[in-house]
Amino acid sequence: MSVRQEIATPAEADAALRAAIRQREREAFRNRWLLLAPAVGLIGCVGLLPLALTMIYSFLEPGTYGGVTWSFSTGAYEQFLFDRDLFDETILTFNPSYVIIFARSIFLALVATVGTLIVGYPTAYFIATRPRESRNLWLFLITLPFWTNLLIRTYAMLLIIRDEGLVNALLMGVGVVNQPVGILYTDFAVFLGLIYSFLPFMVLPVYASLEKLDFRLVEAAYDLYATRWRVLRRVVIPATRPGIIAGCILVFIPGLGAYITPELLGGGKKLMIGNMIALQFGTARNWPFGSAAALILMAMVVLMLFVVMRRSGRQMSHG
Amino acid sequence: MAKRKGRPFDLKSQPGFTQIAWGCVVFLYAPILVLIAFSFNANRSVVRWTEFSFDWYVAAFQNEGIRNAAIVSLKVATSATLVATTFATMAALATTRTAPFRGQGVAFGIINQPLMVPEIVTAVVTLSFFALVKQITGLTGIGYLILAHTVFCIPFAYMPIRARLEDMNLTLEQAAADLYATPFRIFRRVTLPLMAPGILAGAMLAFVVSLDDVIITLMISGPGETTLPIYIFGQIRRGITPEINAVSTVLLGVSVLLVSSFFLIGRKKA
Numbered sequence: 001m002s003v004r005q006e007i008a009t010p011a012e013a014d015a016a017l018r019a020a021i022r023q024r025e026r027e028a029f030r031n032r033w034l035l036l037a038p039a040v041g042l043i044g045c046v047g048l049l050p051l052a053l054t055m056i057y058s059f060l061e062p063g064t065y066g067g068v069t070w071s072f073s074t075g076a077y078e079q080f081l082f083d084r085d086l087f088d089e090t091i092l093t094f095n096p097s098y099v100i101i102f103a104r105s106i107f108l109a110l111v112a113t114v115g116t117l118i119v120g121y122p123t124a125y126f127i128a129t130r131p132r133e134s135r136n137l138w139l140f141l142i143t144l145p146f147w148t149n150l151l152i153r154t155y156a157m158l159l160i161i162r163d164e165g166l167v168n169a170l171l172m173g174v175g176v177v178n179q180p181v182g183i184l185y186t187d188f189a190v191f192l193g194l195i196y197s198f199l200p201f202m203v204l205p206v207y208a209s210l211e212k213l214d215f216r217l218v219e220a221a222y223d224l225y226a227t228r229w230r231v232l233r234r235v236v237i238p239a240t241r242p243g244i245i246a247g248c249i250l251v252f253i254p255g256l257g258a259y260i261t262p263e264l265l266g267g268g269k270k271l272m273i274g275n276m277i278a279l280q281f282g283t284a285r286n287w288p289f290g291s292a293a294a295l296i297l298m299a300m301v302v303l304m305l306f307v308v309m310r311r312s313g314r315q316m317s318h319g
Numbered sequence: 320m321a322k323r324k325g326r327p328f329d330l331k332s333q334p335g336f337t338q339i340a341w342g343c344v345v346f347l348y349a350p351i352l353v354l355i356a357f358s359f360n361a362n363r364s365v366v367r368w369t370e371f372s373f374d375w376y377v378a379a380f381q382n383e384g385i386r387n388a389a390i391v392s393l394k395v396a397t398s399a400t401l402v403a404t405t406f407a408t409m410a411a412l413a414t415t416r417t418a419p420f421r422g423q424g425v426a427f428g429i430i431n432q433p434l435m436v437p438e439i440v441t442a443v444v445t446l447s448f449f450a451l452v453k454q455i456t457g458l459t460g461i462g463y464l465i466l467a468h469t470v471f472c473i474p475f476a477y478m479p480i481r482a483r484l485e486d487m488n489l490t491l492e493q494a495a496a497d498l499y500a501t502p503f504r505i506f507r508r509v510t511l512p513l514m515a516p517g518i519l520a521g522a523m524l525a526f527v528v529s530l531d532d533v534i535i536t537l538m539i540s541g542p543g544e545t546t547l548p549i550y551i552f553g554q555i556r557r558g559i560t561p562e563i564n565a566v567s568t569v570l571l572g573v574s575v576l577l578v579s580s581f582f583l584i585g586r587k588k589a
Binding site for chain 2 (some may be wrong): 044051057126215
């Protein structure tokens with residue numbers, strides 16, 4: 001021990017210290033990954049690995065009783081566009097029904113996104129302009145439904161828009177109509193259900209960016225004789241664009257993959273992508289086609305996120 | 320202009336926004352309130368109100384299918400919550416209060432992966448994977464369902480725990496270390512008590528998310544593994560009964576209770 005101290009030159013001591021620091025850093029790094037291992041490992045095994053498996057499945061042939069047979073085929077992807085002739089397998093005829101389902105889903109999700117924006121933006125604005133104490137209460141009121149069961153909320157929606165439900169009872173009571181309006185099992189019901197399900201996803205991010213808005217800008221605009229509408233359109237909305245974009249993504253993505261809403265409110269007849277995928281793993285027993293559809297949905301989501309992130313990234317570096 | 324006479328010009332207000340906000344709240348809560356109201360209706364009809372009663376709650380409680388489903392739900396949610404919260408706590412300790420390290424972004428991305436994939440995709444992908452595992456190993460049981468729930472509970476448990484840790488500074492731990500506490504003792508006596516509200520909040524969210532899950536459970540649950548939401552889903556598709564309103568109300572009540580406590584815990588700052 002003491003010998004070492006005697007021969008240590010400043011340079012040697014320095015090197016020893018550096019080695020010790022490196023050693024500690026290595027240990028800290030290792031410890032961190034040991035702590036991360038269970039969560040990352042579990043999600044990797046049960047969340048990510050199956051995605052890779054699905055990719056393989058989409059290139060296989062369907063088994064007779066569900067599952068797959070292990071022979072390579074691109075049939076699942078062809079099925080999106082074409083029908084195979086019953087007698088001659090080489091003849092393909094164009095079949096738009098799956099393309100229509102995708103288009104319908106995109107359309108419904110888009111309309112629902114616009115709908116939530118139209119009612120969600122003013123709501124978020126209203127909340128952001130409340131005094132601090134009541135703001136928290138309002139946010140709680142808006143967030144609470146998000147944490148309650150989506151199935152039960154959709155069921156509650158079904159209860160009031162049925163032919164015998166509250167909405168029709170009110171309409172007939174007031175005398176607007178003398179026969180129940182058929183709302184349930186229409187596209188409009190799905191649209192209502194999607195707005196109902198995902199409204200909090202729009203309000204919260206928009207609120208987050210409105211809360212940071214500098215109202216001196218609004219004051220300045222009024223001083224320059226701007227009208228209320230002009231202030232909103234030229235000052236408030238541009239300043240809260242990131243929140244609007246985030247809200248739209250948060251509504252559009254789950255809307256696109258919605259399952260419960262079209263199943264219950266659309267009556268399962270008017271399919272969206274989500275129901276179509278579930279069907280392939282259920283009664284249709286075509287796992288490869290279901291896998292391909294799931295991957296296409298996933299690819300659409302990833303692509304959209306990628307485009308939005310790149311655009312907002314570029315905007316930030318420019319601004 | 321004459322209309323606004325006597326009222327000072329409010330910079331922040333926009334015409335109609337107040338009404339829309341109130342409309343939103345009515346829109347969000349009216350259907351739920353109707354459901355709750357009719358769960359207390361004496362009549363079998365889910366249309367006309369007759370008289371107040373607890374009949375449907377009694378009926379639901381005596382229904383064996385509902386009781387079994389409730390037990391499965393509690394079993395799955397409790398197991399998934401325990402495992403997910405433990406793993407999330409470890410992960411949160413590893414990813415906060417330190418300088419960024421190599422691979423941190425990747426780890427963060429993986430932990431949040433269940434939130435980014437559409438639920439229906441997760442459901443069918445997990446179904447395919449479990450089918451293959453079952454084929455190879457021959458193992459069956461409720462373990463698969465618990466495993467799937469644990470995966471999507473982890474990010475929900477992780478978020479509040481991480482937020483709590485980020486609010487905590489290192490001074491107390493440093494003081495403990497100055498007083499010659501061992502690293503384990505520091506963790507046990509300082510870090511853990513300080514982060515406990517975050518852990519509790521994370522566990523509550525994980526529990527609520529697991530208890531309410533429909534799509535993933537629907538795809539992968541085997542026979543005898545019917546959870547409450549799956550039972551409700553099956554019943555709704557068959558026809559509407561007031562019994563379902565009663566069960567739904569109870570399930571709503573549990574979620575509201577847990578989430579309200581979550582908000583209350585969150586209010587106490589570190």
